[in-house]
Amino acid sequence: MYTNFYKLDKTPFAFAPSPECFYANAELCESLRTLRRVIARGEGPALIVGPTGTGKSTICELLVEHFRKSHQIVHFRSSSFATGRDLIEQFLLNLGGTVAQQTTSELRTAIVSRVCNLVEHPEPILLVVDEAHRIPSEVIRELQSLQNIVHQSRARICIILAGTLKIEELLTDPTLESFNQRIAHRCYVAAASRMETKALINEQLVHVGSSVSEIFTSDALRRIYEFTQGVPRIINLLADRCLLIGLQREMQFIEEYDVELAWANLQQLPPPKPVATEEASTTQDNSAESSPTVEFGMLSDV
Numbered sequence: 573m574y575t576n577f578y579k580l581d582k583t584p585f586a587f588a589p590s591p592e593c594f595y596a597n598a599e600l601c602e603s604l605r606t607l608r609r610v611i612a613r614g615e616g617p618a619l620i621v622g623p624t625g626t627g628k629s630t631i632c633e634l635l636v637e638h639f640r641k642s643h644q645i646v647h648f649r650s651s652s653f654a655t656g657r658d659l660i661e662q663f664l665l666n667l668g669g670t671v672a673q674q675t676t677s678e679l680r681t682a683i684v685s686r687v688c689n690l691v692e693h694p695e696p697i698l699l700v701v702d703e704a705h706r707i708p709s710e711v712i713r714e715l716q717s718l719q720n721i722v723h724q725s726r727a728r729i730c731i732i733l734a735g736t737l738k739i740e741e742l743l744t745d746p747t748l749e750s751f752n753q754r755i756a757h758r759c760y761v762a763a764a765s766r767m768e769t770k771a772l773i774n775e776q777l778v779h780v781g782s783s784v785s786e787i788f789t790s791d792a793l794r795r796i797y798e799f800t801q802g803v804p805r806i807i808n809l810l811a812d813r814c815l816l817i818g819l820q821r822e823m824q825f826i827e828e829y830d831v832e833l834a835w836a837n838l839q840q841l842p843p844p845k846p847v848a849t850e851e852a853s854t855t856q857d858n859s860a861e862s863s864p865t866v867e868f869g870m871l872s873d874v
Contacts (some may be wrong), residue, residue: 574819580780585808589629590807591637592779595764595772595804603759604631608638611730614696615756617719620734625805626733631759632700635732643698643730651703656714659707663699663718684721687728696730705735705824709745716751763802769793772804773811787815791828799835813838 575583586593594602599826610618620628629649636647646666653659655722660679661671667686671679687697701707733739743752764772770793774784784793792814800806814826814835823830832844 574815575780577819577822578782578815580777580782582780583812583827584780584782585812586776587808587812589627589633590628591634592848593776593808594627594630594634595768597764597768597771600759600761603757604634606757607631607635607732607759611635611639611698611732611755614726614730616727616734616754616850617715617731617751618757619739619755620732620759620761621737621739623736623763623803625803625836626761626763627804628761629702631761632702632732632734635698635699639698641687642694645698645700646691647700647707649700649702651701651707653707653711655708656710659711659714660718667697669810680717683718688723690723693728696726696728698730698732698735700732702734702735705738705742707742709742709748712742712745712748712751716748717752719754764804764807765802766794766797769797769800769802769807770782772807776808776811784835788826789828791827792831795828795831795835809838810834 573583575581584593592747607618607620610616620631622628632647632649636645639645644667648662653662657676657679660676660683664671664683664686665678667683669682669686674682687693690698699715701715701729704712709759715731715733719727719731742748743755753792770784773788773793773796777783777787788796796807796810800810810831814830817823817837818826821830821833829844829846835841836843
């Protein structure tokens with residue numbers, strides 16, 4: 573592994589959502605603080621919205637970790653619910669209930685009984701639904717019903733939905749107007765800028781005992797940004813592949829060409845020509861077109 577070669581404590585770039593490897597700019601940090609406040613005070617449902625690969629799942633993991641000791645948490649990492657009944661069955665099972673031979677109405681009653689038991693659940697249940705843009709409107713309507721469970725003037729379920737921009741399109745359904753109006757916060761996640769891409773890579777290298785300046789050249793970082801367009805998931809994949817390529821080539825510093833090799837490897841493209849080969853080819857081409865050839869023709873004429 574490249575960890576020994578680059579003197580790293582462990583592999584720096586995560587392939588799955590990892591709170592330890594999460595980088596947030598000032599704007600996103602503020603939005604995360606707001607999300608925590610919304611959950612702590614039970615202000616209402618919240619959305620985490622952004623393109624694929626920008627860190628929504630990691631934010632969900634951060635929230636789950638933050639509230640693990642104070643709230644009972646139901647975390648659906650993959651939203652594979654086809655119907656509202658699918659949702660409430662899984663929700664009730666996560667609360668320790670049973671679902672066999674019960675009607676949908678009985679399932680809802682069992683949920684109300686459990687979440688309103690202040691002895692077992694002094695704080696509201698935190699329900700986190702990732703990939704929420706994949707679920708049909710029927711399931712969101714069931715989530716709206718769960719949000720409507722109130723005891724002693726406080727909602728007993730705090731719902732966090734994470735998904736692409738499609739989730740906001742789904743919430744424009746007139747039947748979901750009440751749920752949409754109650755959304756207390758929308759956390760928008762975007763791709764990183766060029767400087768943020770460098771900071772993201774540096775943050776993860778610092779966690780394993782190094783830094784970006786000890787491994788990547790500025791040209792390499794520029795190329796990483798150009799290839800990934802600042803999408804954190806792709807940045808992690810490419811940076812990891814760069815270190816593997818660097819190990820194979822015994823490169824103490826990852827340079828632009830190493831990034832191009834790594835990207836070609838990821839995309840299963842032919843490897844780019846080495847810079848030295850390109851320069852040699854250019855020199856040969858220039859030589860072929862230079863004056864000696866012309867002079868030879870002129871001498872021949874003489």
